Amino acid sequence: MDDNKSQNEKISQEKTQRREASQWAVAWRRFRRNKAGIAGLFIVLFFFFIGITSPWLAPYPARSYQSLYEGEAGKAPSLKHPFGTSNTGLDVFSEVLHGALGDLYVGVGATIISVILGLIIGAIAGYSRGGLGEFLLMLSQLFYTIPILPIILIAARVFLILVAQGFGLTLIMLLLGIFGWSGIAFIARGEILRVRELDYIQASRALGASKTRIIFRHIIPNILTPVIVTATLLIAGNILTEVVISFLGFGDVNTSTWGLTIQEGYAYIRTQWWTAVFPGLATVFAVLGFNLLGDGLSDALNPRLRD
Amino acid sequence: METLLDVKGLKTYFFTEAGVVKAVDGIDLKVGKDESLGLVGESGSGKTVTGLSVMRIVPQPGRIIGGSITYDGEDLLAKSEEEMRKIRGKKISMTFQDPTTSLDPLFTVGDQIAEVIKEHEKGISENEAMEKAIKLLEMVQVSEPNQRVKAYPHELSGGMKQRIAIARSLASGPALLFADEPTTNLDVTVQAQVLELIKELREKQKMSLVMITHDMGIVAEITQRVQVLYAGMVAEVAETHSLFKEPKHPYTEALLHAVPRIDQRKDLRVIPGNIPNLINPPTGCRFNPRCKYAKDICSEKVPPLEQTDNGHLSACHFWRSLSLTGT
Numbered sequence: 001m002d003d004n005k006s007q008n009e010k011i012s013q014e015k016t017q018r019r020e021a022s023q024w025a026v027a028w029r030r031f032r033r034n035k036a037g038i039a040g041l042f043i044v045l046f047f048f049f050i051g052i053t054s055p056w057l058a059p060y061p062a063r064s065y066q067s068l069y070e071g072e073a074g075k076a077p078s079l080k081h082p083f084g085t086s087n088t089g090l091d092v093f094s095e096v097l098h099g100a101l102g103d104l105y106v107g108v109g110a111t112i113i114s115v116i117l118g119l120i121i122g123a124i125a126g127y128s129r130g131g132l133g134e135f136l137l138m139l140s141q142l143f144y145t146i147p148i149l150p151i152i153l154i155a156a157r158v159f160l161i162l163v164a165q166g167f168g169l170t171l172i173m174l175l176l177g178i179f180g181w182s183g184i185a186f187i188a189r190g191e192i193l194r195v196r197e198l199d200y201i202q203a204s205r206a207l208g209a210s211k212t213r214i215i216f217r218h219i220i221p222n223i224l225t226p227v228i229v230t231a232t233l234l235i236a237g238n239i240l241t242e243v244v245i246s247f248l249g250f251g252d253v254n255t256s257t258w259g260l261t262i263q264e265g266y267a268y269i270r271t272q273w274w275t276a277v278f279p280g281l282a283t284v285f286a287v288l289g290f291n292l293l294g295d296g297l298s299d300a301l302n303p304r305l306r307d
Numbered sequence: 308m309e310t311l312l313d314v315k316g317l318k319t320y321f322f323t324e325a326g327v328v329k330a331v332d333g334i335d336l337k338v339g340k341d342e343s344l345g346l347v348g349e350s351g352s353g354k355t356v357t358g359l360s361v362m363r364i365v366p367q368p369g370r371i372i373g374g375s376i377t378y379d380g381e382d383l384l385a386k387s388e389e390e391m392r393k394i395r396g397k398k399i400s401m402t403f404q405d406p407t408t409s410l411d412p413l414f415t416v417g418d419q420i421a422e423v424i425k426e427h428e429k430g431i432s433e434n435e436a437m438e439k440a441i442k443l444l445e446m447v448q449v450s451e452p453n454q455r456v457k458a459y460p461h462e463l464s465g466g467m468k469q470r471i472a473i474a475r476s477l478a479s480g481p482a483l484l485f486a487d488e489p490t491t492n493l494d495v496t497v498q499a500q501v502l503e504l505i506k507e508l509r510e511k512q513k514m515s516l517v518m519i520t521h522d523m524g525i526v527a528e529i530t531q532r533v534q535v536l537y538a539g540m541v542a543e544v545a546e547t548h549s550l551f552k553e554p555k556h557p558y559t560e561a562l563l564h565a566v567p568r569i570d571q572r573k574d575l576r577v578i579p580g581n582i583p584n585l586i587n588p589p590t591g592c593r594f595n596p597r598c599k600y601a602k603d604i605c606s607e608k609v610p611p612l613e614q615t616d617n618g619h620l621s622a623c624h625f626w627r628s629l630s631l632t633g634t
Binding site: 203 | 359363364366393394395396397400401403404405408409410411412415422423426427459472475476478479521
């Protein structure tokens with residue numbers, strides 16, 4: 001009897017494992033066929049790798065003007081300085097590596113904040129039919145229509161004076177996250193409105209499923225895929241906005257970011273093009289990578305396209 | 308015959324921004340134990356809403372605003388949501404029209420059947436629930452049930468999905484099943500198989516069935532008694548055979564003549580006009596603007612549901628004088 005039972009359990013465990021594997025396997029199979037998506041994945045992984053390992057990988061520490069004292073400021077790319085040095089003596093190669101960490105920190109961190117806020121606000125807006133839902137929808141529309149960049153620039157300038165300088169990048173991340181949730185909220189709300197009216201939700205109710213079970217088992221999983229896709233694209237947008245903020249001189253001047261290096265180099269673009277061009281290229285590739293990954297995920301995770 | 312479900316004067320209105328839609332406006336419905344009843348009418352006649360009302364899962368902005376629903380001697384409208392939840396699926400169940408959307412795309416069909424079993428049998432193990440799911444698939448004649456339980460809905464054909472949806476609604480052995488147009492979205496050949504399956508299952512499980520449909524062919528095939536709805540009200544109730552032979556309501560006659568017959572060379576007669584706007588339904592008999600026998604009184608007075616000489620219930624002022632033809 002016991003033997004039989006344990007064997008049954010084993011079989012069911014196998015079943016469960018196979019089932020989970022198949023669900024992700026379908027998405028992965030679709031994703032793998034998408035060459036652009038794969039390219040995006042590799043670019044993103046590459047930037048995560050250099051960002052995380054930058055403290056060890058970079059030949060010079062962040063924001064180090066050491067080359068100035070070595071008399072090598074403003075030098076063109078060479079073996080010692082693969083991306084050259086800036087007018088002020090920064091090793092551009094090191095700055096690009098350190099900048100990857102700073103920009104991923106802002107891009108990913110702000111997106112996590114936005115996704116959490118957007119999911120909560122969007123979910124409530126989708127569920128409650130009364131005044132609260134209307135209010136949250138209007139709030140989302142307000143956040144969607146107001147020009148975020150000038151507000152963030154002003155807020156960053158004001159707060160950077162008040163807040164201890166070391167937290168500058170975190171501040172930018174918080175601001176981007178707090179102002180950037182409206183897109184996620186719209187998607188979450190729209191998806192919940194769509195999914196909650198679907199037959200299988202009605203069918204679950206007709207067969208005795210509780211509200212909690214319906215929300216967590218049937219609604220949330222079914223709205224997650226577009227949220228994941230949007231979040232991936234949002235990371236790209238947040239990185240770009242951070243670069244713009246730093247480039248305009250409203251960012252944290254004590255932490256390496258691509259925008260800051262571009263700002264330092266753009267005045268000398270005619271004579272020392274490398275200072276601005278390399279962090280600029282890094283920005284372009286990172287944003288491209290996240291966009292390609294987002295598109296690839298969108299194709300792979302869309303259940304209607306599954307085969 | 309012992310009554311299982313007794314609905315009296317049910318009113319379910321939808322409070323939309325355009326106005327109050329009186330989707331179900333005073334419907335009586337009786338279903339006996341082990342009986343097969345057809346609930347017939349055009350789209351918008353209130354068939355589905357009646358079913359949803361009995362299960363108390365009317366979607367927003369709809370509300371049950373009047374009437375009584377008694378199931379097996381218990382007042383369903385007095386029950387708490389939690390008590391209703393234990394009745395849904397376990398005692399009264401429902402299958403839906405479109406099998407492609409009534410199954411959750413993210414879970415295997417076995418999971419979805421097991422979910423219902425686990426909901427109503429606390430403490431049952433994952434294994435036992437899955438074993439039961441396999442048995443249910445066997446019962447609805449799905450081939451290779453051991454493999455099929457692991458399939459996702461998108462891997463299956465429409466007919467297969469509808470069988471699985473039926474298996475899921477029968478998972479906890481309900482005594483009453485509302486089948487909401489279960490064959491409408493299926494190929495004709497598959498339709499016949501699914502109907503045959505429902506018929507067999509009903510007889511085997513001694514279950515009562517309310518077949519919601521607009522297809523008179525299905526009614527003839529599967530039901531013992533028919534209730535014809537029009538614009539949220541009952542038009543006629545009769546034994547199936549008798550309804551086809553001797554309809555006592557002009558709307559029933561019109562419905563019967565709108566069905567093609569292969570053995571008679573008769574032109575199809577279309578019912579003129581559309582089902583009325585239920586925000587401002589016609590006064591009196593709701594069918595009067597489309598009725599070829601209509602007289603002045605029809606738009607003035609709502610006809611009562613009366614017992615006719617051949618045992619039907621008919622809501623027509625003129626059931627005595629009209630000689631309507633069946634098929």
